[in-house]
Amino acid sequence: MTIRFVTSNEGKVREASEYLTEPVEQVNYDYTEIQSDDLGDIAAHGAREAFAHLGGEAPVLVDDAGLFCDAFDGFPGPYSAYVQDTVGVGGVRELVATADDDRARFRTVLAYYDGDEVVTFDGAVQGRIVDPRGDGGFGYDPIFEHDGQTLAEMSTAEKNAISHRGRALAKFADWLAAEPAERKGPR
């Protein structure tokens, strides 16, 4: 069955479409992002609300992601979209350059809901905040370096192989492939 990926972010859809065998359709619906430190809570709440609002039978998928900088105890974390829109990716790079710790981690939680129960899948990748390099990807990809390459210097497949979203998609794909009776959540 087609999975309705509820997001305004085409980059997320590109990565999910490349990973999953099921067809993925992008649906633009601005679900409420609840205020929480927990990406899983935000994504699960969004998936329930989107499914109820959109109607129909097809399952929905919501992805809530964030960049967590060690120097600032995880900032911007769940507020990464707001921070990208305000201080910008360059602003985050400058901010981290003022600290003596450039380590960061990208995290994402996928929430899948088919009207039965919400199931969540998380993924994380470790990296460093660097001066921007590369034209691929989206968002913070140019300033997030993993193993010597920024995420923006990688192809979609290369990014999926190591990224937060790729790891979450791998868990999700395994779960989807399992017999429904064996499915259990959350992950």
Ligand SMILES: O=c1nc[nH]c2c1ncn2[C@H]1C[C@H](O)[C@@H](COP(=O)(O)OP(=O)(O)OP(=O)(O)O)O1
């Ligand atoms: O793989 C990624 N590589 C680089 N940057 C990324 C990635 N994944 C999310 N991002 C950015 C986009 C946004 O600034 C924030 C997450 O915000 P987040 O609310 O999850 O996404 P969003 O507002 O772009 O789209 P939507 O909520 O419609 O799915 O981190």
